[in-house]
Amino acid sequence: MIVSMEAKFKRLKKDESWDKVYRELPLKDIPWEILRPDPPLKKLVDTGALKRGKILDACSGAGTQSIYLAKKGFKVTGIEISQEAVKIAKRRAKKAGVTCAFINRDVLDFPFKKNEFDSIVDRGCFHHIPKYKRQNYLKGAHRVLKEKGKYYLKCFSYKNGKAWNYFTKEELIKYLTPYFKILEIKHIDRGADRPKGRRYFWYAFLEGK
Numbered sequence: 001m002i003v004s005m006e007a008k009f010k011r012l013k014k015d016e017s018w019d020k021v022y023r024e025l026p027l028k029d030i031p032w033e034i035l036r037p038d039p040p041l042k043k044l045v046d047t048g049a050l051k052r053g054k055i056l057d058a059c060s061g062a063g064t065q066s067i068y069l070a071k072k073g074f075k076v077t078g079i080e081i082s083q084e085a086v087k088i089a090k091r092r093a094k095k096a097g098v099t100c101a102f103i104n105r106d107v108l109d110f111p112f113k114k115n116e117f118d119s120i121v122d123r124g125c126f127h128h129i130p131k132y133k134r135q136n137y138l139k140g141a142h143r144v145l146k147e148k149g150k151y152y153l154k155c156f157s158y159k160n161g162k163a164w165n166y167f168t169k170e171e172l173i174k175y176l177t178p179y180f181k182i183l184e185i186k187h188i189d190r191g192a193d194r195p196k197g198r199r200y201f202w203y204a205f206l207e208g209k
């Protein structure tokens with residue numbers, strides 16, 4: 001029997017598979033965890049393209065990017081569906097001596113005020129949103145971001161092979177342009193950001209319309 005990805009997602013208890021990863025693997029073995037600032041994000045901060053202010057880390061995971069941004073003077077809110085990841089992120093922020101608000105909740109709820117954030121970081125969040133909820137996600141992100149607020153996006157590229165959550169440049173542009181102006185979009189080679197990285201990505205820097 002063929003079960004659609006959408007049906008599978010509806011049935012799956014939202015946080016259980018993610019929790020399992022964060023519970024069972026040491027951080028260094030989690031495939032997306034780089035334990036340092038994401039290079040394109042760091043460049044945006046270093047060049048001042050991403051200005052200090054209130055920033056939302058969508059799907060904040062173990063808090064690596066949130067903690068880096070807090071150290072740089074951003075006022076960070078992380079939202080993350082895995083309770084385990086939030087526990088780890090809180091512990092790491094405390095150890096690093098920074099304050100971040102980590103919320104354990106489905107990002108699709110976007111429990112924030114309209115125009116609440118100056119910027120959004122989305123490192124591997126959008127591509128995990130089931131296809132049938134992508135419009136809701138983008139609408140939510142657009143609602144909570146200030147007009148002309150900045151949005152850092154990193155998501156899977158079609159070059160990883162055929163899968164429901166890999167985007168061609170054209171697909172990505174089609175999804176994003178109703179809500180955001182694309183300031184920059186770049187393909188990132190396998191391994192460019194992580195020495196042992198197996199995946200290809202799109203990096204995009206966006207501005208709220």
Ligand SMILES: C[S@@+](CC[C@H](N)C(=O)[O-])C[C@H]1O[C@@H](n2cnc3c(N)ncnc32)[C@H](O)[C@@H]1O
Binds near residue numbers: 033060081085123124
């Ligand atoms: C690829 S990881 C990226 C984590 C983090 N952004 C980073 O760079 O390390 C994807 C994260 O999204 C979280 N996640 C998946 N679906 C979510 C949802 N609907 N709401 C909030 N978090 C979600 C997962 O628990 C996981 O931590």
